[in-house]
Amino acid sequence: xxxxxxxxxxxxxxxxxxxxxxxxxxxxxxxxxxxxxxxxxxxxxxxxxxxxxxxxxxxxxxxxxxxxxxxxxxxxxxxxxxxxxxxxxxxxxxxxxxxxxxxxxxxxxxxxxxxxxxxxxxxxxxxxx
Amino acid sequence: xxxxxxxxxxxxxxxxxxxxxxxxxxxxxxxxxxxxxxxxxxxxxxxxxxxxxxxxxxxxxxxxxxxxxxxxxxxxxxxxxxxxxxxxxxxxxxxxxxxxxxxxxxxxxxxxxxxxxxxxxxxxxxxxxxxxxxxxxxxxxxxxxxxxxxxxxxxxxxxxxxxxxxxxxxxxxxxxxxxxxxxxxxxxxxxxxxxxxxxxxxxxxxxxxxxxxxxxxxxxxxxxxxxxxxxxxxxxxxxxxxxxxxxxxxxxxxxxxxxxxxxxx
Numbered sequence: 153x154x155x156x157x158x159x160x161x162x163x164x165x166x167x168x169x170x171x172x173x174x175x176x177x178x179x180x181x182x183x184x185x186x187x188x189x190x191x192x193x194x195x196x197x198x199x200x201x202x203x204x205x206x207x208x209x210x211x212x213x214x215x216x217x218x219x220x221x222x223x224x225x226x227x228x229x230x231x232x233x234x235x236x237x238x239x240x241x242x243x244x245x246x247x248x249x250x251x252x253x254x255x256x257x258x259x260x261x262x263x264x265x266x267x268x269x270x271x272x273x274x275x276x277x278x279x280x281x
Numbered sequence: 282x283x284x285x286x287x288x289x290x291x292x293x294x295x296x297x298x299x300x301x302x303x304x305x306x307x308x309x310x311x312x313x314x315x316x317x318x319x320x321x322x323x324x325x326x327x328x329x330x331x332x333x334x335x336x337x338x339x340x341x342x343x344x345x346x347x348x349x350x351x352x353x354x355x356x357x358x359x360x361x362x363x364x365x366x367x368x369x370x371x372x373x374x375x376x377x378x379x380x381x382x383x384x385x386x387x388x389x390x391x392x393x394x395x396x397x398x399x400x401x402x403x404x405x406x407x408x409x410x411x412x413x414x415x416x417x418x419x420x421x422x423x424x425x426x427x428x429x430x431x432x433x434x435x436x437x438x439x440x441x442x443x444x445x446x447x448x449x450x451x452x453x454x455x456x457x458x459x460x461x462x463x464x465x466x467x468x469x470x471x472x473x474x475x476x477x478x479x480x481x482x483x484x485x486x487x488x489x490x491x492x493x494x495x496x497x498x499x500x501x502x503x504x505x506x507x508x509x510x511x512x513x514x515x516x517x518x519x520x521x522x523x524x525x526x527x528x529x530x531x532x533x534x535x536x537x538x539x540x541x542x543x544x545x546x
Contacts, residue, residue: 160312164304172297179289201309206321209313218343219418220329230326239321240328240343247348248359251422255366258529262370265533269544 156209163204170197184264184274188257195253199246206242210235218243324351335491339500339509340415348420349514353486357469360518364462367525374532376543381445388438396438400431407519414515415508421518428519429526441534454528461521468513472496486510 170193177190208215218240222229268274304312317325328346330337338346348356387393411424435444469486475496476483482494488510490497498509508515 156313164301164312168297168301168304171300172293175293175296176290179293180286204312205309205314206317207313208317209315211315215313217418218325218328219416220341220343225329225331230330234322234325237317237325237343239317240324240347241318241321243344244347244352247344247420247422248355251359252362255363259366259369262373262532266373266544269537269541 160204163200167197167200167204182275182277184267184276188260188264191260192253192257195249199249199253202242202246202249206239208238327351334489337489338511339489339498339507340511341506342415342418342420344418345414345420345508345511345515349511350486350488350509353469353488353514356514357465357486360462360465360521364458364521364525367458367529370529370532374535374540377532377535377540379445379451379531379535381442381450383442385440385442387440387443392438396434400434403431403434404428407523411515411519412512415511416506421515422522424515424519425522425526428523429530432527432530436530436534441531444531449527449531451528451531454524454531458521458524458528461517461519461524464517465514465521468510468517471510472498 174190174194174197178187178194181187181190213236215238216233216236218237220233222233264274267279271279273279324347325343327333327337328343329339329341338350340346340350407424407428410419410427411421414420414424432444432449435447472487473483473485475481476494479496481496483496484491484494487494487496488498489500498513499507500509501507
């Protein structure tokens with residue numbers, strides 16, 4: 153088994169473990185703060201998956217970041233760049249997802265703080281009464 | 282363990298294992314892939330391509346080119362969502378007075394001295410991330426997040442009231458945030474406005490000249506790559522994100538008794 157494949161297995165398995173922990177936190181933990189933490193883990197796991205799908209291991213050489221680093225431009229350097237750089241689209245989408253996720257997390261955090269001020273608890277079991 | 286808890290646990294485990302099984306059958310394709318998708322190849326090819334000037338963006342960095350040029354409108358509305366959430370957070374805290382009056386107890390002299398040094402260094406790094414966003418990994422949002430570290434440090438080490446007494450009042454931060462947002466909006470329609478004034482064809486979110494739309498932002502200045510609209514977008518996003526985060530941190534650091542007085546009214 154080559155190294156890149158083994159690394160991919162380890163990453164995928166740990167991402168699934170993360171996903172399980174996040175889902176457990178959202179569904180089973182009674183504290184709203186724990187639920188918020190679990191949601192952030194869930195979104196980070198999804199983002200890491202997106203970046204992993206956009207990663208590549210080219211047939212020859214090593215993967216390059218999606219930044220054109222050559223100061224000269226000709227067909228040869230462009231071909232090298234296109235055939236070695238990783239997919240920039242998932243990275244751009246993940247950047248968008250992180251920003252929106254952050255905004256939503258911030259808003260939920262404010263609501264949880266306000267909820268605590270009004271009800272004196274963040275436990276959903278007590279809040280039901 | 283109750284039956285309902287056991288049901289939740291078993292459901293999660295079954296769900297995770299079925300997803301993992303789909304992945305192992307090749308649901309996400311080969312991991313890691315050898316080739317990228319055709320769309321990604323086009324994006325990579327057109328990021329910096331003097332041979333196809335009508336189709337390429339004007340920076341070296343493909344992610345920034347996608348974020349602010351190829352899919353600029355996406356990012357525009359994403360910025361709108363981001364500020365919508367900040368406005369909602371401010372609305373929750375309406376009526377709370379944010380003043381710099383009263384005593385503040387900061388940290389030890391060691392922490393204060395180190396912070397005084399680093400609050401000069403960190404904005405420098407942030408500015409370089411923002412202004413080189415079209416050349417190296419980074420951009421306005423990342424730079425804004427880095428610059429916000431300064432605000433966190435000041436609130437932690439000197440106290441929130443010290444930050445307000447230095448002139449960072451809520452009104453002033455809102456002004457900076459609005460300036461950043463206006464800048465983003467103006468950059469998006471600048472070429473269109475110029476086109477209307479000069480009587481030429483132009484598009485919203487136009488960066489470089491297109492066929493039948495000859496206007497565009499400058500690509501190079503004295504051999505330096507300017508990145509056209511990418512540089513401006515990154516700069517204004519940097520200002521807007523820094524101000525937005527500063528505002529949220531200011532609200533989050535408010536004392537419990539100050540907010541409680543308003544909430545219980």
